[in-house]
Amino acid sequence: MSSQVIKTTEELLHPILEHKGLELVDIEYVKEGKNWFLRIYIDKPGGIDITECGDVSEELSEKLDQQDPIKEAYFLEVSSPGVERPLKTKDDFSNNLNKNIYVKLYEPVEGEKEYEGILKDFTNNILTLEIKVKTRSKQIEIPYDKIAKARIAVTF
Numbered sequence: 001m002s003s004q005v006i007k008t009t010e011e012l013l014h015p016i017l018e019h020k021g022l023e024l025v026d027i028e029y030v031k032e033g034k035n036w037f038l039r040i041y042i043d044k045p046g047g048i049d050i051t052e053c054g055d056v057s058e059e060l061s062e063k064l065d066q067q068d069p070i071k072e073a074y075f076l077e078v079s080s081p082g083v084e085r086p087l088k089t090k091d092d093f094s095n096n097l098n099k100n101i102y103v104k105l106y107e108p109v110e111g112e113k114e115y116e117g118i119l120k121d122f123t124n125n126i127l128t129l130e131i132k133v134k135t136r137s138k139q140i141e142i143p144y145d146k147i148a149k150a151r152i153a154v155t156f
Contacts (some may be wrong), residue, residue: 002029008069009038009060016059017042022052025081026088028033029074036074041081053078062148087150102153106122115140116153 003037006027025041042048042056057078067075087093087101102116109115117131117140125144130137 005029005038005070006129008041008067009064012063012067013056016056016063020056022048022056027085029070036070036072038070038074040076040078041086041091042078043081043085043091050079053080058155073101083152083154085152089121090125090144093119093127093144093150096152097122099121100153100155101129102151103127103142103147104149105142106148107146109146110140111141 006029008098008130009027009029012026013024013027022042022044025043026039027039027041028037028039030037030039040056040060042053044052057076060078061076063114084102087096097119099119100116101119103114105113105115107113115129115131117129119127120130122144125145127142127147129140130141131140
């Protein structure tokens, strides 16, 4: 059911975002406690502001009310993905070269299922990550299809 809600929401959202020059980062439809949440994460180069989130929320809410694809009560949240933005698509990886990222894998690569390092390359569905091993730098190649989750990782 939640996959159908996400699909319908994405179809309704696409023309709104395209018209405003915004990018869809992610959609979540989750139950937390007794409440359902439909969360929309949007962005654009240079970041988005609260007014843009509010405008998208209003337009989407109107379309959702018209189509009524969600039968139970829910909360609609539209926001920025934040500084630790998820990397969901191949384009996300290509557009974030030389940034520090965190990846969690479905199965181990070189004995590990989690890595954090600098994304050096993304070619032929292989990402090259420069990681620190004690005081040395090492490059590791990770096939795209082994990535369960990935996000920008903030370093201080």
